[in-house]
Amino acid sequence: MEPLLVVLQGLPLTLIVTIGSFILGAILAVPLSLGLRTSILPLRLICRLVVDLLRGVPMIVWLFVLKFGISSPEFRLTSLEAALLGLGTISAGYLAEIYRAGLQTVPRGQYEASQALGISRPIAFFRIIAPQAVRIVSPTIATYFIGLLKNSSIASTIIVAEMVFQAQAYARQNLSISGVLPYVFAGLLYIALSVPIAMASRSLDERLRKSVI
Amino acid sequence: MSDNTSLLASWLQFLPTLLVGLRQSLWIIAAVIVIGLPLAFCLALMVMSKRRLINAVGLVIVEVGRGMPALVILYLVYYGLPRFGLNLTNIASVIGALAWNYSCYCSEIIRAGILSVPKGQLEAGQALGLKPRITFLRVIAPQGLRSTIPGLMGQTILAFQDTSLAYTIAVPELMKQAYSLGGESFQYLRVFVLAGLVYAAVTLPSTWITTWVERRINKAY
Numbered sequence: 001m002e003p004l005l006v007v008l009q010g011l012p013l014t015l016i017v018t019i020g021s022f023i024l025g026a027i028l029a030v031p032l033s034l035g036l037r038t039s040i041l042p043l044r045l046i047c048r049l050v051v052d053l054l055r056g057v058p059m060i061v062w063l064f065v066l067k068f069g070i071s072s073p074e075f076r077l078t079s080l081e082a083a084l085l086g087l088g089t090i091s092a093g094y095l096a097e098i099y100r101a102g103l104q105t106v107p108r109g110q111y112e113a114s115q116a117l118g119i120s121r122p123i124a125f126f127r128i129i130a131p132q133a134v135r136i137v138s139p140t141i142a143t144y145f146i147g148l149l150k151n152s153s154i155a156s157t158i159i160v161a162e163m164v165f166q167a168q169a170y171a172r173q174n175l176s177i178s179g180v181l182p183y184v185f186a187g188l189l190y191i192a193l194s195v196p197i198a199m200a201s202r203s204l205d206e207r208l209r210k211s212v213i
Numbered sequence: 214m215s216d217n218t219s220l221l222a223s224w225l226q227f228l229p230t231l232l233v234g235l236r237q238s239l240w241i242i243a244a245v246i247v248i249g250l251p252l253a254f255c256l257a258l259m260v261m262s263k264r265r266l267i268n269a270v271g272l273v274i275v276e277v278g279r280g281m282p283a284l285v286i287l288y289l290v291y292y293g294l295p296r297f298g299l300n301l302t303n304i305a306s307v308i309g310a311l312a313w314n315y316s317c318y319c320s321e322i323i324r325a326g327i328l329s330v331p332k333g334q335l336e337a338g339q340a341l342g343l344k345p346r347i348t349f350l351r352v353i354a355p356q357g358l359r360s361t362i363p364g365l366m367g368q369t370i371l372a373f374q375d376t377s378l379a380y381t382i383a384v385p386e387l388m389k390q391a392y393s394l395g396g397e398s399f400q401y402l403r404v405f406v407l408a409g410l411v412y413a414a415v416t417l418p419s420t421w422i423t424t425w426v427e428r429r430i431n432k433a434y
Contacts (some may be wrong), residue, residue: 056370056416057409058377060388065409068395069402150282157381164284171292180293183285191280 003182006170007189010163013080017152017162020084022145025091032092033099047096054093059154062086067158083155087148094144102137103129135208142201146194153190163189224407227394231411234390238376239415241308241386245372248312250365253319260324278317283375286310291382307379315372319365326361327353363427370419374412387411 035047054062066082077085106129114124156165167182259271278286290313291306301309330353338348380388391408395401 052417052420053409053413056374056413056420058374058388058412060377060380061391061405061409061412064388064392065402065405069405071401150280153282153284154378156284164282164288167285168288171288177296180289180296183288183293187277187281187285187289190282190285191277194280 003167003170003174003178004185006166007163007182007185010161010166010186011189013155013160013162014149014152017080017083017087017155017160018145018149021087021091021152022148024084024088025093025095025148028089028092029095029099032096033103036096036100037103051093051096054090055097059086059090059151060157062090063154063158079155079158079160082158083152083160087152087155091144091148095141098137098140098144099133101140102133105136106132138208139201139205142197142204146197149194149197150190153186220403223398223400223403227391227398227404227407228411230390230394231387231408234385234387235411235415237384237386238373238379241304241311241376241379241384242369242373244308245311245315245376246369248308249315249319249372252312252316253323256316256320257323257327260320261327275317275320278313279321281314283311283314284378284381286314287378287382303379303382303384306382307376307384311372311375311378314375315368318368318371322361322364322368323358326359326364327357329360330357360430362430363423366419366423366426370416370423373416373419377412 032047032051035043036051038044038047063082063086066077066086067079070077110128110132111124114128119128152162153164155162156168159165161169163186164183167186170182171179256271256275259267260275262268262271281289287307287310290301290310291303294301294306334352334356335348338352339345343352376386377388379386380392383389387408391404395404398404
């Protein structure tokens, strides 16, 4: 059972990295997704390029740029800060694209109706359009969150002591057959963590659907 | 190398080494696709099978392959299999691990595509007296697989980015080359930014092509 306990020691950091970077990404994605839909062409192109770069460069490269690239005697990110910032901005890129797709599915008539009722644009967006979009994309966001949970394992490469890092440290000390066990336990823990999220998302989705119809 | 070399000059110096790494990355992803796609098709058939045992085995392979992070699968294959007498080189390990991971995601895309074909097509095939196997291979699969193309392309772009994980087991791919160059020159920022741009030079055009294919396929229906 020792390998399991060692891997469990990394669980809090896995959750901190996953949840922290998800929150950061979910917030940053709002202006980014609006930028993807703006009618101002240069701004839209810049946002598109930012989103494509965030999604098109491997996570490990972003993390290495933040951890080993941007470091001077005056300014240095800790491993956890680099992981949160890196995974957070990457999440913003993916989530902005998800938000954009959701906003696109809200029928134009909804905008026109809110205009006809004399509702101001920001209020119409936050009270009428966004809630409908959230309903549509909530399962996609849950899937992304589960993906992020697994991707948080890459933070082990910049020495964040999360589950995979702990597994590696233990495996190095115990080169016998038990060296494999921590990886097995880590893998099973990821599966065990994602099952409840998937179940919660499914029931949330069903509830949201019911409240519409 | 001193700090005052211009950015462009140092990039020109790094680029050839990084391109050698890129070639290795592209070889890995090519092997992953060649192994992964047929495997994905088989897994999709297994998961759709009505036979309990085949269905259960398929589900376990797919759910474990999708549920574990690619990095954990890689470590399991690279550090784990030798303990059971199966010695793989580091490149074979990364190809095996990523192919498994990739085929599991792709099998779900393929399964969704095949299930999206209306049931009437199957019944029409039966009414025409076609054998079930022929109906599936000649009627259902071509229609179902067509709609999966953009999804599979997107998954392939993600798998290409995952080849950077091979750095952790010292495969001399793009990320590993970048790290070595960083260690030699101490210009980590410049090297990693250039490495990022090299990855982007592959993934961005691929993304645009995927979007274009997606639009075309949607239009035709």
